[in-house]
Amino acid sequence: MILILGFMALLQTGLIGWFAMLYLQQSLDEQIGQRALHVARTIAAMPEIGSAVQQRDSDFLMPISRQLAETTEARFVVIGDQDGIRLAHPVADKVGRSMNDDDRDDNTAVLIEGRDFITRDKGSLGWSMRGKAPIFSADRASIIGVVSVGYDLVRVEQVISRYQLTLMAVILLSFLLSAVTAAWFANHFKKAIFGLEPEQIARRFREQEATLESVREGIIAINTEGRITTFNAAAVRTLGLGESTRLSGRLIEEILPGSAMMDVLTTGEPEYDLEVWRDDHNLIVNRLPLQQNGAITGVVSSFRRKDELDLVSEKLTRIEQYADSLRSQSHEYMNKLHTIAGLIQLAAYDEALQLIGQETHSHQALIHLLVEAVTDPILAACLLGKYNRAREMGLTLEIDPESQMHELPAHLPKQQLVSIIGNLIENALEATLKCHGEGGEVHLTMTDLGNDLIFEIEDQGPGLNEAEQLQIFRKGVTSKHERGHGLGLHLVQNLLANLGGTVTVEPAESGGSRFIVYIPKNKGSA
Numbered sequence: 001m002i003l004i005l006g007f008m009a010l011l012q013t014g015l016i017g018w019f020a021m022l023y024l025q026q027s028l029d030e031q032i033g034q035r036a037l038h039v040a041r042t043i044a045a046m047p048e049i050g051s052a053v054q055q056r057d058s059d060f061l062m063p064i065s066r067q068l069a070e071t072t073e074a075r076f077v078v079i080g081d082q083d084g085i086r087l088a089h090p091v092a093d094k095v096g097r098s099m100n101d102d103d104r105d106d107n108t109a110v111l112i113e114g115r116d117f118i119t120r121d122k123g124s125l126g127w128s129m130r131g132k133a134p135i136f137s138a139d140r141a142s143i144i145g146v147v148s149v150g151y152d153l154v155r156v157e158q159v160i161s162r163y164q165l166t167l168m169a170v171i172l173l174s175f176l177l178s179a180v181t182a183a184w185f186a187n188h189f190k191k192a193i194f195g196l197e198p199e200q201i202a203r204r205f206r207e208q209e210a211t212l213e214s215v216r217e218g219i220i221a222i223n224t225e226g227r228i229t230t231f232n233a234a235a236v237r238t239l240g241l242g243e244s245t246r247l248s249g250r251l252i253e254e255i256l257p258g259s260a261m262m263d264v265l266t267t268g269e270p271e272y273d274l275e276v277w278r279d280d281h282n283l284i285v286n287r288l289p290l291q292q293n294g295a296i297t298g299v300v301s302s303f304r305r306k307d308e309l310d311l312v313s314e315k316l317t318r319i320e321q322y323a324d325s326l327r328s329q330s331h332e333y334m335n336k337l338h339t340i341a342g343l344i345q346l347a348a349y350d351e352a353l354q355l356i357g358q359e360t361h362s363h364q365a366l367i368h369l370l371v372e373a374v375t376d377p378i379l380a381a382c383l384l385g386k387y388n389r390a391r392e393m394g395l396t397l398e399i400d401p402e403s404q405m406h407e408l409p410a411h412l413p414k415q416q417l418v419s420i421i422g423n424l425i426e427n428a429l430e431a432t433l434k435c436h437g438e439g440g441e442v443h444l445t446m447t448d449l450g451n452d453l454i455f456e457i458e459d460q461g462p463g464l465n466e467a468e469q470l471q472i473f474r475k476g477v478t479s480k481h482e483r484g485h486g487l488g489l490h491l492v493q494n495l496l497a498n499l500g501g502t503v504t505v506e507p508a509e510s511g512g513s514r515f516i517v518y519i520p521k522n523k524g525s526a
Contacts (some may be wrong), residue, residue, distance in 0.1 A: 004182075005178055005179075005181070005182035005185070008178075009174060009175055009177075009178030009179075009182075010171070010175050010178075013170070013171040013174045013175065014171060017167045017168075017170075017171050020163075020167060021160065021163065021164060021167065024160060024163055025160055028159060028160065029120060029129060032129045032151045033118035033119075033120070033129050033130075033131060034118070034131075035131070035151065036074065036118065036129055036130055036131030036149045036150060036151050037116060037117075037118050037131030037132075037133065037149075038131070039068075039072045039074060039077075039131065039149045040116065040131040040132055040133040040147045040148065040149040041116060041131075041133045041147075043068060043077065043079075043133075043147045043149065044133040044134060044135045044136075044145075044146075044147040047138070048060075048064075049061070049064075049079065049135065049147070050135050050136070050137065050138065050144060050145070052064075052087075053079065053081055053087060053135055053144050053145035054137070054144055056081060056087060057087075058087045058088060058095055058096075061079050061087050061088035062088050062089075062092070062095070064088070065077040065078070065079055065088035065089075065090075066090065069090070069149075072149070073151075074149050074150060074151055075128055075150050075151055075152040076089070076090045076128070076148075076149070076150050077090075077147070077148075077149050078090075078099065078147070078148040078149075078150075079135075079145060079146070079147055079148075080099045080107070080145055080146045080148070081144065081145045082111060082142075082143055082144050082145055083098075083111075084098050084099045084100055084107045084111060084146065085097070085098055085099070086098075086099055087145070099146070099148070107132065107146050107148075109132075110132050110133070110134045110143075110146045111134065111143055111146055112143075114134050114136075114143055115134075116131070116132060116133040116134065117131075117132055118130065118131050118132075119132070120153070127152075127153045128150035128151060128152055128153060129150065129151050129153055130148055130149065130150040130151075131148075131149050131150075132146060132147065132148045132149075133146070133147050134146055135147060215232060215234060215302075216234055216304070217234060217302045217303065217304045218231075218232065218234045218235030218236075218237070218238040218239065218302065218303045218304065219231065219232050219234070219235055219300065219301070219302050220235050220247070220252070220255075220261075220300070220301050221290070221298055221299065221300040221301075222252050222261055222265070222298050222299050222300075223297065223298045224265065224296070224297060224298060225251075226251050226252050226253065226261075226262055226265070227249055227250065227251055227252070228247045228248055228249065228250050228251075228252055228255070229248065229298065230300070231247045231248070235247075235303075238283070238303060238304065238305060239255070239256070241255075260276075260287065261287055261299045261301055262299075264287045264288075264289055264299045265289065265296060265298070265299050268289045268291075268296050269289075270286075270287060270288045270289060271285070271286065271287040271288075272286050273285075273286065274286075274287075275494065276303070283303045283304065283305060284303065284304055284305075285301060285302070285303040286301065286302045286303070287299055287300075287301045288300055288301075366384065366387055366399070367384070369399060369401060369403075370383060370384060370399075372404075373399075373401075373403045373404045373405060373406075373446065374404075374405045374406075374446075375405070375406050375408070376405070376408050376414060378414045378415070378417075378418055379405065379408070379414065379417060379418060379421070382418045382421060382422050383397075383399065383421075383444070386422065386425045386426070386429070387399075389426075389429065390429055390442060393429055393433055393438075394433070394437075394438030394439065394440075395429055395432055395433060395438065395439070395440050395441065395442065396439075396440070396441045396442070397425065397429070397441075397442050397444065398441055398442065398443045398444065399444045399445075399446075400443065400444065400445040400446070402445075403444070403445055403446040403447065404446065404447060404448060404449075405446045405447070405448050405453065406448055407448045407521065408448070408453070409521045409522070412453075412499065412519070413499075416495045416498070416499065417519070419491065419492075419495060420455075420492050420495050420496060420517060420519075421455060421457075421517075423488040423489065423491060423492050424455070424457045424489075424492060424503075424515050424517070425442065425444065425457055426488065427459075427488060427489065428442045428457050428458070428459035428461070428512075428513075428515070429442055429459075431459045431460075431461025431462065431512065431513070432459045432460045432461050432512065434461065434462070435460060435461045435462045435512070436460045436461075440460045441460060442457065442458065442459050442460070443456075443457070443458040444456070444457055444458075445458075448521075451520060451521055451522070452501075452518045452519060452520050452521065453517075453518075453519040453520075453521065454516065454517065454518055454519075455516070455517040455519075456514060456515070456516050456517075457514070457515045457517075458508045458510065458512065458513070458514040458515075459508070459510075459512040459513055459514075460508075460510045460511065460512045461512040461513060462511075462512070463507055463508070463511055463512055463513050464505060464507075464513050469505045472489055472505065473489050473490055473492070473493040473503075474490065496517065496519070499519055499520075500519075500520050501517065501518050501519035501520060502517075502518050503515060503516065503517050503518075504516045504518075
């Protein structure tokens with residue numbers, strides 16, 4: 001870059017210098033020519049010169065021509081008669097000879113046509129800039145002679161040489177200044193592109209394109225004007241646009257009306273894991289401002305359909321529910337088996353049989369209730385697991401025997417329902433254990449009568465005041481001090497919002513809280 005800019009500066013200054021020198025030479029030639037012509041006209045208009053020419057008085061003309069040449073700083077003043085014969089000349093031997101003895105000298109225009117003119121020519125005294133004027137008679141009726149005044153071009157060349165030296169110095173300084181400017185610009189440009197060479201930039205650009213296309217999340221970036229600068233194919237698919245849609249250069253408001261990316265562009269505050277609805281799709285969106293030298297230069301947004309994340313979350317929740325159920329049953333039965341083994345060793349056979357009967361009766365009663373009341377095996381398995389979880393904690397999960405949950409709509413995702421009920425029961429168990437200790441009870445009532453599925457979970461916890469009831473569903477809000485809590489009820493509210501349902505909290509007669517869940521059988525009726 002330095003060499004190119006320096007060469008361009010040298011070429012430009014050289015061309016400008018050449019043009020300036022050419023113009024200067026032409027201008028000096030013209031000025032000297034005009035001066036020579038002016039002097040020639042002045043001498044030709046002198047009456048004594050005209051009289052001496054008519055008398056062919058060379059003795060008078062010779063000294064006066066030399067005097068006039070010295071006075072006007074001319075190289076020579078030559079005077080001739082009407083036939084072009086020299087009457088005065090700086091070289092005495094030239095007097096009496098024709099002024100046309102040099103082929104380059106032509107006085108026809110002056111002596112015949114009566115015109116004065118300027119010429120650059122080589123005569124008997126060498127190269128000179130000449131001005132020639134006719135000498136008219138006193139009555140200006142005829143041409144009686146000619147005056148030729150010449151200025152030495154050596155002086156012109158000397159002037160031009162001085163200007164050439166100055167111009168060469170200016171060209172050199174301009175080149176040095178251009179080289180310094182080019183070096184500064186190159187360094188500044190290199191810092192702006194993080195010290196990368198053009199080949200490296202091209203390679204990284206290809207890597208960026210490949211990276212964007214390999215990411216399954218949709219990515220869109222905008223500049224300060226709100227125009228899209230970067231996007232990937234996943235963004236086009238996620239937004240439901242045509243595969244051939246080109247987004248570059250288009251305003252983000254055209255593609256996503258009301259997009260909050262413009263707000264982030266103004267505030268500079270990043271946004272993480274926000275849920276946004278677009279048409280029928282729930283998206284998880286992140287928005288981050290792009291900054292350079294402390295100024296916001298744009299915003300990049302990444303987004304993915306929430307149902308893809310929910311699918312993974314639901315599978316994990318389902319596995320967790322099954323694992324929780326198996327772990328609770330295993331732990332509970334292990335304790336019972338140890339107790340029965342101890343009774344047998346103590347020969348307390350009647351007590352052992354009585355304990356076995358109680359266990360069989362309670363589980364058979366629960367299983368019979370779940371079979372009669374809940375037709376969906378996933379929900380039934382969740383409730384059975386929570387029942388065993390409660391017994392493990394020293395608590396009791398009481399399921400209202402009048403409960404029924406037969407008409408689960410086909411469109412209702414069972415995993416989401418399990419997640420909602422499981423989280424609410426788990427919170428109720430923990431609140432009861434914290435406040436009441438072992439022996440506490442959590443009550444569950446279910447009904448599918450009417451247009452809604454209704455679940456009531458009542459605990460014996462410390463209860464919630466009005467302020468806590470308003471805040472309890474916010475992400476991160478919890479009464480526990482351990483990290484990782486404050487997500488269950490937030491998840492419940494989000495899942496219900498997706499299903500068109502609601503959850504309310506009210507004080508329970510036991511002093512705890514009663515959570516009531518309403519899920520419409522027909523989502524559009526919510």
